[in-house]
Amino acid sequence: MPQQEKQAWFVLSVVAITLGAYLAFTLAVRFDPSSARVFALSALLGLPFFKHRGQEITYDERDRRIARQALLLSLRVLLVLVVLLPLATGYARGWTTSIPLWVVIQAVWASALTIWGVKALVMVALYHRGTND
């Protein structure tokens, strides 16, 4: 398995664990500012696992092409969410509603998770399906 694909699987598992922990914590304490602690805790716990343990990773043209396609697709997904979510919020809560700052901060973290998760998922799919362009 290429190193980049292994990284993609690792990122997918991190995103899944973070989302699972966030949902579990949110259900327990309800959706309030304290649920943001899950993101901070996950980030702190995950830092040691992002070290490559001194292993040098080589990316060749196929790895770079797959990474580029995956990033483009993840940014397109984010763009759709950035457009759709405010529209949905406006229709649901009114166009003059106010959004708490902690909700905005969690939305930023959710956006980062979306980019990482979609990119990793697309990379895994492209490694298995093949890239035809």
Add this chain to the structure above:
Amino acid sequence: MTEGLAIKNHIRRLRFEHGEMTQDQLAKQAAVTRHTIMALEANKYVPSLLLAFRIARAFGVPLEDVFEFDGATDVGQRP
């Protein structure tokens, strides 16, 4: 999807015809990873022009002996 690629290759056959070259040996000569050679042989990847020339040079044969254009499966041909 391995079907429908417009460019086919004969890398696997050429490797065996050239002293049973391993995928790793070819990868080193072409400056790519072994996984890319595997993907090429499985028709899961279309190489760049530069990589195609490097592979042909590794075998010491013309480009057309390594890669073949399959016009029947090329979706680019539109009236």
